[in-house]
Amino acid sequence: MDTGITIIICTYNGAPRLPETLRYIACQQVKPGVAWEVLVVDNASSDGSAELAATTWRKLSCPAPLKVLHQPQKGLTYARELALQEAAYEFVLFCDDDNWLSPGYVDLAFELMKDNPGIGVLGGFGELVFEQEPPAWMHYLTGLASGPQAITSGKTQYNAVYGAGCTMRKAVFAKLRQAGFHPLLSDRRGKKLSAGGDYELCYAAALAGYEIWYDERLRFKHFVPQQRISAAYYDRLMKEGAESLAVLIPYRLRVNQNCKDALYFNVNLLKVFIFYFKGLVMLLLTRTASAFRKKETTYLRLKLLSFVYKLYALRNYTSMKQNFRKVLDLERRLNSSRLL
Template identity: 45%
Template sequence: MKGVAVLICTYNGAARLPETLRHLAQQRVAAGIRWEVVLVSNASTDDTLAVAPRLWAALGAPAPLRVLDEPQAGKEHALVRGFAAAAYEFMAVVDDDNWLAPGYVQRAYEVMSAHPEIGILGAHGQGAFEVPPPVWFAQFEAVYAVGPQNGGQNGPLPDKAGYLYGAGSVVRQTGWRKLLAYGFAFTTSAKRGEVLSGAEDIELGDALRLAGYKLWYDDELRFQHFMYKERLTWEYLLRMARSTASSQLTSVVYYFIFRHPNLTETRFRQLYAKRILWLSTQVAKKPGALVTALSRPNDEHSTRNFETLRLLYNLKTSVTQRTAAVQVFRQVRALQQRLADLERATKSTTST
């Protein structure tokens, strides 16, 4: 059914929800456009489940609200639970620190309705800050899901290249259900407290591309991404770098499959080994930068240190994840083959 389900995944978010729900309650949605709010409390130990309905009622409850408890920790589990509960075709993924602009729901509905080829629609996250951001923030804002995407250009991302951050994105339910029907399951994991980013958003985008959908960006789809002071530290940024390195595995698998549609496991192993060799070469090319980064990792005045450490983290995780990479390749390759069989069967039926 056409409409917008705003899906809020939260972990112990009771203190963050008042402002998030206040912005959501200010949506300006044309009469006749259905929308709802589905809030998933993901292994929370606070009173989120009780707080959210009270807050929403006090704000006038401009749309139906359902509150769900997902006890299994991990953003991907919260997403699966929320997607299953969503009543409408367009599912907006909103974190508990995302403040939607008043026209967000309306714009999401219009763009997704006009372009059925869109699997995921990306938004423009604008930074909002508890304290003034550090001087280096602008250089790394994309790490925080802030700033324009796709070069600020409305429209589809290049086929099989680039990605959209998950915050504020809109997922097509038809595409999601197609993936489920043909065996998709997340291989990434985002257990809060263990990792800061599980890359489940990037994995979903890649899988929908595999199913024939496009990633699309709309610069008029806006929200504010609120940054608490604890996130605006160099230590937190380095944790993000380590987290993204540890969660890159599935993206690497899709990268090779997109560029080699008939990729065999043997050839994948070879390509993966070449990638490790390339990363090793990049690290070895800059011994001075490596020594400096390792001896002064907390020097936030040297943004070069961050890039060097991120490269080193990528190398380390690529080496330690070699066996896991092959397992993920088998899973993604099987999904690719099932989707290809569906496409061939559809074409055969159409031609007859």
């Protein structure tokens, strides 16, 4: 596997966003001698995203090559897998089609991964940039990939970083596939706001013995277009995203809580239910005048809905038990492969 870094942009109907994202990539200050490339994965777009990406890149006159791939099966997970198979270099940087990387992002990510071979996945710091002035309540919510992912740079406490702007060691993916890993989540799929594929990759990497890191110096801007600046969009984002908990909770209980059998799984799942239920009750009991000022009413309603959707997702108990067994099986296969 060649030493270098591949920037991967997976896009579905990203024509309005791709040109600016590519302009930021073309401005990367990569040290001489560091090989890099750009892969754009068109995930069943219907707006000419692939052609626009190629045309825009030619105009930017960047020395790094750009290649367009086509993944007809809708789902961000499938787009990522295709890109990982085709990437030429040891490290892969997932840049969403609305991420604007700071000039030194690629170079720093490369150096951190090269100097720290134990890192499996490395996350950065996203700063939200809105197409128009957002309502006050949007500043309180954290549904979009943004902000710090740990108190300080280094290994994360909960073994996960958001996919936007994250860098992955390609060897992690190869090791997982060798152990028979098949993602349980499709992540974003067309217009659906399903989520969680990035966290699943992180948890699987942790099971494989790699560390998940965050570095606050890796800065990028996360552009939020006008159509996403609404309570209705956030409602959909939370509702559809909560369905991923049937997969993510089993991973979390194994990776972060060290649950090794059905008994501990059930006990800790009950703790999850109590945590969500207490959060819902506390919000329902909030009756102070300041909490219900008009500008905070939307925020409180969305927070309430967030707990409702998470509690509702726990109805999938049977699926969670099955997924927990799959996580344990994956871990056993990974451990067996280390002994070979």
